[in-house]
Amino acid sequence: MLKIINGQVYDPKNGINGVSKDLYIDGGRFVQPVQEAGETIDAGGCIIMPGGVDIHSHIAGAKVNSARIMCPEDHYDHFRAAADCTRSGVGHTIPTTFLTGYEYAGLGYTTVFEAAVPPLEARHAHEELEDTPLVDTGIYTLMGNNTMIMKALQEKDAAKRRETLRSLVSWLLASSKGYAIKVVNPGGVESWKWSAGTVDLDTPVQPFGISSRQILTALAETNEDLKLPHALHLHTNHLGDPGNVRTTLETMKTLTGHRVHFTHLQFHSYGITPKGGLKSAAPEIAEFMNAHPEFTCDAGQIVFGPVTTMTADSPMQFHLHETTGNKWGSFDVEMETGSGIVPLRYRPSVLFNASQWCIGLELLLLIKNPWQIVLTTDHPNAGPFTAYPQIIRLLMDADYRNSVIETLHPKVGHYTHLKDLKREYTLEEIAIITRSGPAKALGLSNKGHLGPGADGDLVIYQPHKDKEKMFASPVYVIKDGRIIVRDGIARQSFGGKRLVALPYGLKDLADGSLSQELAQDFADYYSISLRNFAVQYDYLPRMEVISCG
Amino acid sequence: MRHLKRYSALAKGLYTPEGRKDRKVVVIDVRPSPTSKNADIFLQVTPGADFEIVHVLRLLIAGKRLEGLEEESLVGGVAFRQWQELAELMKACRYGVVMFGIGLTQSRGKDLNAEELNSLIIELNAFTRFYAVAMRGHGNVNGSNQVLAWQTGYPLAVNFQRGYPRFNPGEFSVVDMLRRKEADAALIIATDPSAHLPQSAVNYLKSIPTIYLEPHENATTTWANVVIPVAPAGIGAGGTFYRMDNIPLQLKKLVDFAVPSDLEALQGIKEEVLRLKRGEAAC
Numbered sequence: 001m002l003k004i005i006n007g008q009v010y011d012p013k014n015g016i017n018g019v020s021k022d023l024y025i026d027g028g029r030f031v032q033p034v035q036e037a038g039e040t041i042d043a044g045g046c047i048i049m050p051g052g053v054d055i056h057s058h059i060a061g062a063k064v065n066s067a068r069i070m071c072p073e074d075h076y077d078h079f080r081a082a083a084d085c086t087r088s089g090v091g092h093t094i095p096t097t098f099l100t101g102y103e104y105a106g107l108g109y110t111t112v113f114e115a116a117v118p119p120l121e122a123r124h125a126h127e128e129l130e131d132t133p134l135v136d137t138g139i140y141t142l143m144g145n146n147t148m149i150m151k152a153l154q155e156k157d158a159a160k161r162r163e164t165l166r167s168l169v170s171w172l173l174a175s176s177k178g179y180a181i182k183v184v185n186p187g188g189v190e191s192w193k194w195s196a197g198t199v200d201l202d203t204p205v206q207p208f209g210i211s212s213r214q215i216l217t218a219l220a221e222t223n224e225d226l227k228l229p230h231a232l233h234l235h236t237n238h239l240g241d242p243g244n245v246r247t248t249l250e251t252m253k254t255l256t257g258h259r260v261h262f263t264h265l266q267f268h269s270y271g272i273t274p275k276g277g278l279k280s281a282a283p284e285i286a287e288f289m290n291a292h293p294e295f296t297c298d299a300g301q302i303v304f305g306p307v308t309t310m311t312a313d314s315p316m317q318f319h320l321h322e323t324t325g326n327k328w329g330s331f332d333v334e335m336e337t338g339s340g341i342v343p344l345r346y347r348p349s350v351l352f353n354a355s356q357w358c359i360g361l362e363l364l365l366l367i368k369n370p371w372q373i374v375l376t377t378d379h380p381n382a383g384p385f386t387a388y389p390q391i392i393r394l395l396m397d398a399d400y401r402n403s404v405i406e407t408l409h410p411k412v413g414h415y416t417h418l419k420d421l422k423r424e425y426t427l428e429e430i431a432i433i434t435r436s437g438p439a440k441a442l443g444l445s446n447k448g449h450l451g452p453g454a455d456g457d458l459v460i461y462q463p464h465k466d467k468e469k470m471f472a473s474p475v476y477v478i479k480d481g482r483i484i485v486r487d488g489i490a491r492q493s494f495g496g497k498r499l500v501a502l503p504y505g506l507k508d509l510a511d512g513s514l515s516q517e518l519a520q521d522f523a524d525y526y527s528i529s530l531r532n533f534a535v536q537y538d539y540l541p542r543m544e545v546i547s548c549g
Numbered sequence: 550m551r552h553l554k555r556y557s558a559l560a561k562g563l564y565t566p567e568g569r570k571d572r573k574v575v576v577i578d579v580r581p582s583p584t585s586k587n588a589d590i591f592l593q594v595t596p597g598a599d600f601e602i603v604h605v606l607r608l609l610i611a612g613k614r615l616e617g618l619e620e621e622s623l624v625g626g627v628a629f630r631q632w633q634e635l636a637e638l639m640k641a642c643r644y645g646v647v648m649f650g651i652g653l654t655q656s657r658g659k660d661l662n663a664e665e666l667n668s669l670i671i672e673l674n675a676f677t678r679f680y681a682v683a684m685r686g687h688g689n690v691n692g693s694n695q696v697l698a699w700q701t702g703y704p705l706a707v708n709f710q711r712g713y714p715r716f717n718p719g720e721f722s723v724v725d726m727l728r729r730k731e732a733d734a735a736l737i738i739a740t741d742p743s744a745h746l747p748q749s750a751v752n753y754l755k756s757i758p759t760i761y762l763e764p765h766e767n768a769t770t771t772w773a774n775v776v777i778p779v780a781p782a783g784i785g786a787g788g789t790f791y792r793m794d795n796i797p798l799q800l801k802k803l804v805d806f807a808v809p810s811d812l813e814a815l816q817g818i819k820e821e822v823l824r825l826k827r828g829e830a831a832c
Contacts, residue, residue: 060699062795068698072716075702081712088713090702096714097699123797127789128699147563195643195677207564318674328671331795332680335563525563527556528798536799 001026001038002481007048007460010431013440013449017428023048025456025481032452043460046475049431050448051110051457052388055438056233056263056298057379059100060114060132061125061139063310063331063339067094067380070329071308071343086490093308093343093380097131102490103386105134108459108474110496111439111447114139115233115263115378116184116312118333119533120526122176126539129498134484136447136455136544138499140233141176142312143169143219144183145190147335147525148518150210153218164515165222170503171514173228175534179442179501179546180230181223184312185237186215189338192315199237201250212237213254220258226503227549229443231259231296236268239316243272245281252288252295261441264300264378266360278352279415280359286366289373296441297367298374301360301391302353303383306345311381314338335525346383351415354408356382358416364395365421370432371440388434389471395425396467430471444499444546456481498540503548553587557648564643573642575635577602579652592635598625600658602632603665609636610672645679651686682794687740689782691791727753734758738811739782743768762814778808786810 002025009021024031026038058064068075068091075090080099082088089099104112112132117125117139129137143149152168155161169181187205188198194206201213216234223232236251238244248268252260262268271281289295309320314330317340321328329341346353360382367373375391377383394401398421405412405419413419425433439448446455457479464470477485484492514522514530522530537543553559558574565571576588585591594602602625608615609632620630639645647670653662666681673679685691694704701707703716719725723742726732727750734757743751744767761773764781780786785806790798809817 065695065698066795068702069694069704072703075714075716079713079715088701088709090714094702096702120796123789123799124695124791124795127797131699193644193678321671322675330674330680332678521563524561527560528796532798538799 001034001036002456002478003038003040004043004048004458004460004478005040007043007046009048009450010427011050011450012428012432012436014451016450018047023450023458025458025478028456028480029446030450030452030454030456041460041476043476045463047427047461047463047470048450049108049459049461050435050439050450050454051459051477051479052104052108053435053438053442053444053448054104054109054112054376054379054385055261055374055441056115056300056376057112057385058115058310058381059112059379060097060128060137061117062121062333063116063312063341064094064114065124065128066329066331067308067310067341067343068096070327070341074306074308074343083489085493087493093306093384097128098133098493101133101135101493101496105477105479105484105490106474106488107386107388107472108461108477108485109135109385110455110457110477110479111136111444111499113137113179113442113499116140116142116182116339117176117178118142118312118336118339119172119176119178120333120336120528122178123535123539126177126498126535130495130539130541133493133495134479134490136496136499138179139176140180140182141172141178142182142184142337143172144186144215144235145188145312145337146172147190147207148521149215149219150187150190150205150208151521152518153210153214154208161218162221162225164518165218166225167515168518169219169222170226174502174504177498177500177535177540177543179499180228180233181219182233182235182312183216183219184235184337185239185316186212188212188237189312189314192318193332193338198315200247201237201254216251216255220255220260224259228503229501229546229548231261231441233261233263235263235311235313239264239267239311239313240270240320242270242276242278244268244270245284248285249288252292255295256292257294260295262295262297264376264382265297265363265373266300266302266356266382267378269359269363273415277415278355280355280362280417282359282362282366283417286363286368289367290369293369293372296372296374296437297363298376298378298438299360299364300376300378300382301364302346302357303377303387303390304346304348304353304357305383306343307383308341308343308380310339310341312337312339314340316340317342320344334527348404348408351409351411354412355415357408358405358412358418361394361401362416362418362421364433365418365423370425370429371437373433374438374441375433389468392425392430392434392471393466393468396427396430398422398424455479495542497542497544499546500540500543501546501548505545550583552648553584557646558587573638575638590631590635592627592631595626597657599653599656599662600665601625602627603662603669605629605632606636606639607665607669607672609633610640610669610676639673639679640676642677645673645677647679647681648684649681650684685793689790691793691795692789693739695791695795695797724750732757734760736760736762737769737773738762738815741767741769743772760818762811764808777814779814780806780808780810782811786812788812 004023078092079090087098089096152164269285271279320342379385436448460476561568574588575590576585622629670681698704701714706718706722708715708721759773760775783800787802
C-alpha cells in the first residue's frame with residue numbers, strides 16, 4: 001500500500017489537469033482511496049504524471065547488438081560503474097541492456113516497445129529484454145517484406161486470401177511473441193535483395209510481383225480482422241528522400257479509414273526544391289493528419305549529435321552509407337527481411353540536418369490533436385531517447401526554440417516554417433504525447449493513466465522553469481507501486497512485464513495455423529525446422545497477454 | 550560437410566530450386582580439403598598472402614588498372630588471370646556470400662585481413678548483393694559474443710577491473726592478461742586452455758588458483774585446483790545457441806545428468822559469494 005498525497009496531478013485520460021489529488025497504489029495497481037495506513041509520499045508542490053510510454057524505440061535484438069559490436073567508439077566515454085542495486089554498463093546511443101532500463105526509468109518511462117524484430121530473431125530480442133530491467137516491454141514483428149506474406153497475396157480469391165493472411169499474421173505474432181504488425185519499406189527491402197531499384201506504391205516486387213500497396217492494404221485489413229490492440233505500425237517507402245511527401249500522402253490516402261500508426265513521420269515529410277534539395281512538407285502532412293483521426297504517428301525528432309542509425313530498411317541504410325562514407329553493416333534475414341546499420345552525426349550547421357530538425361518540430365506543433373502524435377526520436381536513429389527532456393523544452397518554450405533556430409544553418413528559414421510557429425505545449429499536452437497518447441494508440445488500457453485498475457506507474461517531478469531540467473530528473477519514479485528511482489538514482493532493479501498480443505489466445509499456434517502449403521514452404525526454404533521456430537514461453541517468464549478485440 | 554549440405558552448397562532454395570546446380574562454389578585455401586573437392590573452382594594459394602589477394606580483388610572490382618601484372622603473373626601463388634575471372638564472377642553473380650575461417654585472422658596481417666575482406670564485400674554491394682560470414686571454430690562462440698555485447702557493450706576481451714566494462718583486444722584478451730601475469734585467479738568455462746593457449750600462458754595459469762567447469766576429463770582437469778563436473782550443454786542442459794549468422798536457436802535438454810549445468814554451478818557460486826559478502830549490499 002503506497003499513498004501519494006498533495007501532488008498536482010496530470011491524468012489526461014481521466015480529465016484531470018493539474019488538480020491536487022491523492023493517489024493510492026495497492027498490489028501494483030491504482031485503487032480507490034482507502035483509509036488503511038501505508039507508506040506515504042508527500043508530493044506537495046510537485047507534479048505527477050503516469051509512467052512514460054515509448055511507442056517506438058530500438059533497444060534490443062540482433063541489429064541493436066550488432067550495432068553495439070560495430071561501434072565501440074559509442075561506449076568509451078559513456079560508462080556507468082556497478083552500484084548497490086545496479087549493474088555496470090556502457091553506451092551513449094546504443095546503451096547496454098541494463099543501462100537502457102536504468103536510463104529509461106530515470107526519465108520516468110516505464111513502458112518501451114522495441115520497434116522492429118524479424119520473427120526468426122525474436123528469441124534474441126526477448127533474451128535482451130529479459131536483461132532490460134525496470135520497464136515493461138514488447139516487440140513489433142516485421143512483416144512488410146516477408147516472402148510468405150507476399151506469396152499469400154498472390155491468391156486471387158479475396159475471401160481465401162483474407163483468411164490465409166489472418167492465420168499467417170496471427171501465426172507470426174504468436175511465434176515471435178510480438179505485440180503489433182510492423183511494416184518497413186513494404187516490398188522495398190525484398191527488391192533491394194534482388195539488386196533492383198527503389199519501390200513506389202505500385203512497383204511489382206520479385207519474385208511474386210506483389211506491390212507495396214497490396215501489402216499495405218492487406219495487412220491493414222488483417223490488423224483489423226484480428227482486432228489487434230495496436231494499429232498497423234508503418235514505416236513507409238522512401239524514408240529520408242527529398243520529395244517523399246508524395247509517397248507518404250499517397251500511402252495515407254490508400255489507407256484512409258484504417259487504423260494506422262505512421263512512425264518517425266519526420267523522415268517521411270520531405271518536400272523537394274527545384275534543385276533536388278530538401279524542404280519541409282510538414283504542413284501538408286499535418287493537414288492530412290488533422291483531417292484523419294483514425295491515424296496516429298510519432299515524431300522521430302532529430303537530435304543534434306551522434307546517432308546510430310539502424311533499421312530493417314536495408315536499401316535506405318546502404319544509401320546512407322554511400323552518401324556519408326560512414327561504416328556500414330547489413331544483414332539478410334532469410335525469408336523475412338533485411339537490416340542495416342550506419343553511425344552518423346546530425347549537425348546544426350548542415351542545412352539538410354537543420355531542416356530535418358525543424359520538420360520534426362513542425363509536425364509536433366502543427367498536428368493539432370496531441371492524442372495523434374507521440375514524442376519519439378526513433379531511438380537511436382534520429383537521436384537517443386535520453387534527449388526527450390530537451391525536446392519537451394523545445395515544445396514548451398518558444399523563446400528557447402527560437403534561440404536554437406538562430407544557431408542553425410542560416411538558410412534553414414528558406415526551406416522550413418518553424419520560426420513562424422508560436423505554439424507552446426502545456427503540461428497536459430506533454431503528458432498526452434509522452435504517456436497517455438501512446439498508451440491509447442497501443443490499446444493499453446492499464447497504461448498512461450492513474451485511474452483505479454491502471455498499472456501503478458507514476459512519476460513525480462519538481463516544477464522548474466527550465467522544462468529540460470524538470471523532465472530530466474524526476475524526484476520519484478514508481479513502477480508497480482514500488483519506488484524504482486529516487487533523486488535520479490535507481491533504488492532497486494527488477495524485470496518488467498512482456499506485453500504480448502495473441503489473437504487466438506494462449507494456445508500455442510506454432511504448428512497448427514499455417515496452411516499445409518506454407519508449412520511446406522517453411523520446411524523447404526527456412527534454414528531451421530518449423531518446430532524450432534516459435535519462441536518458447538520460457539523466454540517470457542513475466543508475460544502479460546493484452547486482449548484483442 | 551554438414552554446412553555444405555544444409556546451407557552453403559547443396560541446399561535448395563526458393564530462388565535456387567536446383568540446389569548445387571544453381572550455385573557456383575569457389576574455394577580459396579592453402580591446401581586441398583574435402584570442401585575444395587566439392588568446389589567448381591579451387592584456387593590453391595600460398596600461405597600468408599591473404600591481404601594481397603583480397604586487395605587485388607578490391608582493385609579489380611573497382612576497375613583499377615594494375616600495372617606490372619601480366620595475365621600469368623602470380624598473386625598469392627595463383628595466376629592474375631584467375632583473379633580477374635573471379636572478380637568478374639563476383640560482380641556478375643545475383644547473390645554472393647564469402648565464408649571465411651579463423652585462418653584469415655591468424656596469418657600475417659591478422660585483423661587487417663578481415664577488415665580488407667569486409668571492404669571488398671561492401672564494395673561488391675555497388676554491383677550485387679554480397680555478404681560475409683565469419684566461421685568460428687567452437688560451438689556457440691557467437692552466443693558468448695552476443696551476451697557479452699548486450700551486457701557490456703563489447704563482444705570479447707572485456708575488463709571489469711574499474712567497475713565498468715572496458716574493451717581492448719590485445720590488452721585484455723586472455724593470452725595477454727596471462728602473459729602479463731595480471732590475473733590472480735581464473736574461472737574457466739567451456740574451453741580447454743591446455744589445448745588452446747600458448748604454453749607460457751598455461752604455465753602461468755597453473756601457478757594461480759583455477760576453478761574449472763567442464764563435462765569431460767582433459768589435459769586441464771589434471772591440474773586445475775577445483776574441477777566442477779557439469780552437464781554437457783545441448784545434451785544435459787538447455788539454453789540458447791547463436792548460430793554463426795546470428796540466428797538464435799533453443800537447445801533442449803535431452804538426458805538427465807547427475808551433475809549441475811554450467812548455469813546451476815555458477816548460480817551456486819554466486820549465491821555463496823553473496824552470502825560471504827552479506828551486509829555490503831542488499832537489493
